[in-house]
Amino acid sequence: MYGNAYVENPAATNSLTANENPIKLAEFEARIAAGDKIEPNDWMPAEYKKQLIRMIEQHAHSEIIGALPEGTWITRAPGFRRKLALMAKVQDEVGHGQLLYSAAETLGKSREDMTNDLINGKSKYSNVFNYPAKTWADSAVIAWLIDAGAIVNQLANSKGSYGPYCRALDRICAEESFHLKYGHDNVVFLATGTPKQREMVQDALNRWWEPIMHFFGPPDKMSVHTEVLMRWKVKMGTNDDMRQTFLDMYVPKIWDLGLTLPDENLKKNDETGKWEYTEPNWEVFKQVINGNGPCNKERLAVRRTAEEKGRWVRNAILRKDAKYVTPLA
Amino acid sequence: MKILSLDPRVTRENIDVETRDGELQPLEHFETYEVFEQRKRGTHHVHVGNVHAPSHELAMVFAKEQYTRRGQCVNLWVVRTSDVFVTEYMDSDIFETTASKKYREPDSYKVIDRINAFKAREAAKNA
Numbered sequence: 001m002y003g004n005a006y007v008e009n010p011a012a013t014n015s016l017t018a019n020e021n022p023i024k025l026a027e028f029e030a031r032i033a034a035g036d037k038i039e040p041n042d043w044m045p046a047e048y049k050k051q052l053i054r055m056i057e058q059h060a061h062s063e064i065i066g067a068l069p070e071g072t073w074i075t076r077a078p079g080f081r082r083k084l085a086l087m088a089k090v091q092d093e094v095g096h097g098q099l100l101y102s103a104a105e106t107l108g109k110s111r112e113d114m115t116n117d118l119i120n121g122k123s124k125y126s127n128v129f130n131y132p133a134k135t136w137a138d139s140a141v142i143a144w145l146i147d148a149g150a151i152v153n154q155l156a157n158s159k160g161s162y163g164p165y166c167r168a169l170d171r172i173c174a175e176e177s178f179h180l181k182y183g184h185d186n187v188v189f190l191a192t193g194t195p196k197q198r199e200m201v202q203d204a205l206n207r208w209w210e211p212i213m214h215f216f217g218p219p220d221k222m223s224v225h226t227e228v229l230m231r232w233k234v235k236m237g238t239n240d241d242m243r244q245t246f247l248d249m250y251v252p253k254i255w256d257l258g259l260t261l262p263d264e265n266l267k268k269n270d271e272t273g274k275w276e277y278t279e280p281n282w283e284v285f286k287q288v289i290n291g292n293g294p295c296n297k298e299r300l301a302v303r304r305t306a307e308e309k310g311r312w313v314r315n316a317i318l319r320k321d322a323k324y325v326t327p328l329a
Numbered sequence: 330m331k332i333l334s335l336d337p338r339v340t341r342e343n344i345d346v347e348t349r350d351g352e353l354q355p356l357e358h359f360e361t362y363e364v365f366e367q368r369k370r371g372t373h374h375v376h377v378g379n380v381h382a383p384s385h386e387l388a389m390v391f392a393k394e395q396y397t398r399r400g401q402c403v404n405l406w407v408v409r410t411s412d413v414f415v416t417e418y419m420d421s422d423i424f425e426t427t428a429s430k431k432y433r434e435p436d437s438y439k440v441i442d443r444i445n446a447f448k449a450r451e452a453a454k455n456a
Contacts, residue, residue: 042418072336095395102361102379111381112353132335168378175399298339301346305338307353314357317383325411327361327379 002062002126002150016047016228032233037163040106040329051234053107056165060100061118061125065299067093069133070142078136082186089143089179096172103164105327119304121291128211130293137190137197137204144183145208145250149215151176152246153237161233164329184253191257205254206262213280214288216243222282247275362388363413364396367404374406385409 017025024043031038038044067090074090077083101111117123128146133139151173158169190201217239229235237245248268254261266277287293333340359381365374377396382388388407397405416423431437 039418068336075337092398095398098380098395099378105361110355111358112355115353115358134335171378295334295336297346298334298336298344301344301348302336302338304348305342305344311357314359314383317387318356318359319383322356322360322383323411324356324360327410328363328413328415329376329378 002059002066002153017045020045029231032161032231036161037166038161039163040326045232047228048232048234049107051229052162052165053104053109055234056100056104056107056162057109057114057117058124058126060097060104060114061123062129063093063097063100064118065125065129065303066146067097068299068302069129069131069295070139072133073136073139076136085182086139089182092175092179096168096175099168099171100165102327103162103168106164106329108326110324115307119300119307121300124289126215127285127289127293128208128215129299130288130296131208131211132295134207135200135204137187137200138208140183140186140190140201141204141208142183143179144187145212146215147176147179147183148250149212149242149246151180152242152249153216156236156242159233160236167329188257191259202259205259209262210280210284213243213277214282214285216240216246218282218285219279244275247277251275359383361410362392362407363410364388364392365406365408366392366396366402368401370403374404379410380407382407 025045028038028043028045028048038048070086070093071090074083074086077086101114104114105111114123118125128142133142154169154173154176158166158173160166187201190197220238220240226235226238230238247266251261251266251268263278266275268275288296291297331340333343338344339346361379362382362385363379364377366377367374380388380391380395382391385407388409389405392405392407396402426433
C-alpha cells in the first residue's frame with residue numbers, strides 16, 4: 001500500500017545529470033524511450049539510482065508499517081471469517097514489503113541498512129499509517145480506499161523503467177485485487193447495516209478523508225520539478241493525475257452507498273472532466289511526515305521491538321561463513 | 330491495565346516509544362537465495378525472486394510463504410545467490426547470431442524451386 005513518491009529534488013533539472021557521461025546517458029535514455037527495461041547491473045545515472053532506491057525503499061516500508069494499523073484489528077475482528085481474511089491481507093502486505101526490499105537491494109542498499117534507516121526515522125513511508133485505526137470501520141475504510149489509492153499508483157508504476165521494481169509490482173497488483181474486494185465488502189456491509197454501523201463507517205470516512213487526499217502527495221504546483229524522473233520513467237504520473245484517477249473511480253462508489261465526504265466543494269466539473277476539491281491542509285501533511293503525527297513514534301517502536309525480540313533467534317541460526325551477494329534480479 | 334495505544338502490542342509489551350536506536354548488523358538478516366517455481370507439471374521452472382534465509386531448508390519455507398501463497402505451484406527450487414554464475418548485460422552481444430550461421434535456421438533451406446525444376450525436366454523428358 002503506497003501513495004506517490006515523496007520526491008526530494010532540490011537541484012535544478014540540468015544539474016541532476018551534469019556529471020554524467022553524455023554518450024552513456026543518451027544510450028540510457030534511448031533505451032527507456034524505446035520501452036526497454038533497465039536491469040540491476042546496467043549503467044544508470046547516479047540520480048536515477050538514488051531516486052529509485054528512495055522510492056522503492058519508501059514503498060517497502062509503507063507495506064510493513066501499513067500492516068500495523070490493520071494488524072491492530074486482528075485480535076478484535078468481528079467473527080472468524082473476517083479475522084481470517086484480515087490475517088491473510090496483513091500477511092500479503094508484509095510479503096509485498098519483502099518483494100520490494102529485494103527490488104531495492106538489487107540497487108546496492110542492504111536490507112539491514114534499509115531497516116536501520118526506517119527505525120531511526122531517516123526513511124519515510126506513506127503518511128496515512130501514522131494515524132490510528134480507531135474502530136473496525138477504520139480498518140474497512142483503509143482496506144478499501146487506501147488499497148484502492150495504492151493500486152492506482154502501483155499499476156502506473158508497474159509500467160516504469162526499472163525491471164526488478166516492475167516485476168515486484170506485477171505480483172503485488174495481482175494480490176491487491178483481493179484486498180480491494182475485501183475492503184469494499186466490509187464497507188458495504190457496514191453501510192447497508194444498522195444505523196449504528198452506518199454511523200461508524202461515516203465517522204471513519206470523515207476522519208480518513210484528509211489522509212486519503214494527502215496520500216497522493218502535494219499538488220503538482222507545489223512539487224519541485226519531476227520532468228527528468230518522468231522521462232526516466234521513475235515517476236509514472238504526477239501526484240494530481242493519480243489523485244484525479246482515484247477520485248474518478250471511487251467517489252461515485254462512495255456516494256452510491258449514501259455516504260458523504262467531508263468536503264462541500266468536492267464535485268466533478270463536467271466541462272473539464274476534472275474533480276474539484278478543497279486542498280487538504282498541507283501543513284498538517286508536512287508535520288505528520290516529519291514525525292509529529294499521532295502514531296509515528298509507536299509505529300517505529302513496534303517495528304524496532306520486532307527486530308530486538310527476534311534477534312536471539314536469528315543469532316542462533318546465523319551461518320558464520322555467510323557472504324552477502326546482491327540479489328540477482 | 331492502562332491502555333497506552335490502540336495497538337495491543339504497545340500496551341501488552343509495554344514498548345518504550347521514545348527510544349529510537351536499533352542498529353542491525355550487516356548480514357543479520359542473512360544472505361539471499363534465488364527462488365524458482367514450476368507452476369504446472371511439464372513446464373519449466375521460472376525464476377520468481379529471492380528470499381533472505383540462513384539455510385536451504387529455511388529458504389524453502391520462506392519461498393513457499395512468499396511466492397506460492399495463491400497456489401498454482403507444483404515444485405520449488407532455491408539456490409544460494411552466491412552460487413549462481415551470471416553474464417553481464419553489457420556483454421549481451423555474445424548472444425548475437427551472425428549472418429554466416431544461417432545454416433542453423435530452418436528458413437535457410439529452400440528446395441521447392443529445385444523440386445519444381447526437376448519435375449519440369451522429367452516431364453519434358455517423358456513428353
